[in-house]
Amino acid sequence: MVSVVVTLRHHSDELSCCCFSSALLATCSADKTLRLYDAADFSQRPFSPLSGHGYGVHCCCFSSCGRFLLSCSTDGSVIVWGSDTGEVLAVLRHPDRSPLRVCAVSPDSSLLLAGACDGTAAVWDFTSRTLLSTVSTASVVACCFSPCGQFFVSGCTRGDLKVWDAGIRLLHAEKDAHDLGVTCCSAAPQFEVDDCCVEFRLASCGQDSQLKIWICVCSWPSACIMKLLHTLTSHSAPVLSCAFSSDGDIVVSGSVDKTVAIHDAPISFCTSLPAINTLHRSAPPPPTRRYVTTVALSPTMPWIATGSMDRSVNVWRIGDADSRAGKYLTVKSFSFSYRRKLPGHSRLLLADWSEEDVQSWLCEEGLEELVGNCKANNIDGLELSQLNKETAAELGIESVGLRGRLLRKIEALKAEQSSSEAPDEFLCPITRELMKDPVIAADGYSYERDSIESWIKGKNKTSPMTNLPLPTTLLTPNRSLKMAITRWKSSQ
Structure with missing residues (x-):
């Protein structure tokens, strides 16, 4: 049984990520802000929203103690916030100011990891806030630490999953784990230790519309084996996000097919049931649905938070109405349409x-x-x-x-x-705001002039859309698009 608890509609652009601590829910968006809510009644904290990034915020996560909230952005920085005050405690910048897509902090809060578009993952000592190293891989769009904190996993746009130790040594590369690219990875909170080996489960999802469950066995000093346990095919389009429950019994995934699927983690096969709820849709007209971009589960309460490109966050209760906090209803698998009903x-x-x-x-x-x-x-x-x-x-x-x-x-x-209601082609891909002076860059895409100029001046000589090098920084005015935007604004 799943029921909606609350719908949060405070962001002004699509949701990028959401995460729980024991007491808080954090959300971040392409609108450059983060918002913090009390996980008891989902009231917004007085100091919310948090503003500090120059571009859209792609990822957020709490430290295990919940005292720190971390966020990363296209602006190439990771900001460490005090979760009880909203104060900026530190700003860590990627060495080459490359756009950051994902970040994670180790369970013991000793290491901070951030994945960048330039094909590097940067690792900081979280206590001293000093950069330890950068490792080279393809454009990093997913990462997580093992539950023991001794290893981390990265996923890239090429489709590979890689396992590293805390000393930044590559232990294993799972080639083509997901065709067309990995989008997210998440480790189950439980692990087992046998002699010098650590074993834990990993969930990964990708552009191939699949959710995969792996067993990772890592041993010192430099060995690791990944074994595929299950391939779950309940989604019909790319899967953008996945997460385990705090007890490791269920795994949740969100997809471009506008659904969220909840699976019993130990099972070997899942069958998606018909939609059971239709609670999210964009403001009519037209009543189109939007992609589910992020999912998160509370470690202490039976809550699932799901964010969408429709700018809203739904918080769902999973389990019977009388179930105690932290206990989840065991389900095989089901999915529900992700829509938002707006007041009149x-x-x-x-x-x-x-x-x-x-x-x-x-x-x-x-x-x-x-x-x-x-x-x-x-x-x-x-x-x-x-x-x-x-x-x-x-x-x-x-x-x-x-x-x-x-x-x-x-x-x-x-x-x-x-x-x-603006057509997507009228919005700048960088800021997701209506363009006033659109220009065409060498990658063939149109951007707001100020945004792409700032992007290039910030030593980003790659395309914001493709991550490929720009052959030239020449910008050409897109007069036809500007006229189309003007006509559309007049019609409004």
């Missing part, structure tokens, strides 16, 4: 909202105390969109912080609505 007012442009729509939105955003002010002043959508610091003060909102929160929420709402 969200289907309208802000300027078309009624007074009741405004009041409903304030409640959804945790600003219930402002309902009375807006009601007394007959604030509708048009007037809400025109609020500024001065007019907000005239509404009788005495708290400067509360006025600031309201204005930030309004700006985020306007930004979301301005691009929510």
Whole structure:
């Protein structure tokens, strides 16, 4: 039995990653921010969102103690945040400022690992924040530590899985583990030690639409064997994310086919059942569904968090209503369509909202105390969109912080609505924002001029889309695309 607990819709762009600590849920997005929620009631922490990255945030993870939250971005940096304050504790930069796609911290919080587009994985001493080494492989898009912390696994766009020891030595390379590329890998929390050997399970997924379960047997000083246990084919399109439960009994995966599948980890065969829920879809029209980009499981509660390109996060309860925290319902496998239902007012442009729509939105955003002010002043959508610091003060909102929160929420709402219906080709691939001055780069793709120029100036001489070297940095104005965007904006 699976039921939705809450739907979080605070990000203004597609979800990249989500993760749990024992007390918190963290999410990150292409909108350059992270958000933190209390895992008990999923209320947003006062200091959320966290802003510090210059480009979209691709991955986030907690340290095992939950005190630290780490995030990595296209800007080539890993930021270490204090999870209880949102304070930036450290900024670690890739030696060549290469865009970072994935990061992980070892179970004992001694090592930090980040995978980059240039084909390197950088390893830092987490305590001293010093760079230890970089290892060369293909473009790294997946990584995880073994549950014992003595080994780590990397996955690349070529489809290989590689196992390394803590001394940054390659122990094993599983060639073509996933055809067309690995997208994610995750180690089960349990491991066994026999003499000098460590054995643990690994889940990996990829562009081949498969989820695979492996047994990794690593021994000192330099031996490792990977054995394929199961190949799960419940998805019909590339699988983008996978994760084990804290007891290792189930593994969850999310896919381009817009479904999430939950498998009993020990079984050798899974049959996907018909969809059992339809809770996520993009704002109509049209009612199109979006890819599931990330999945995560709570270590202490029966929660599954799933993020999508529709900008929302769903938190699901898995198990019987009376099941205790940490105990999961054993299931063979099932999947559910990933959609988001929007309230009625969200289907309208802000300027078309009624007074009741405004009041409903304030409640959804945790600003219930402002309902009375807006009601007394007959604030509708048009007037809400025109609020500024001065007019907000005239509404009788005495708290400067509360006025600031309201204005930030309004700006985020306007930004979301301005691009929510925009065709994907009108959005810059780097910032995922509506382009104002589109230019064509040497890779054939169109970008916002400022974004691609900043990308190139940052010593990134590779394509943001293909990771291949750019033969030239010459940019050509895309006048036809600019005219198309102008016509589309006029029609809105």
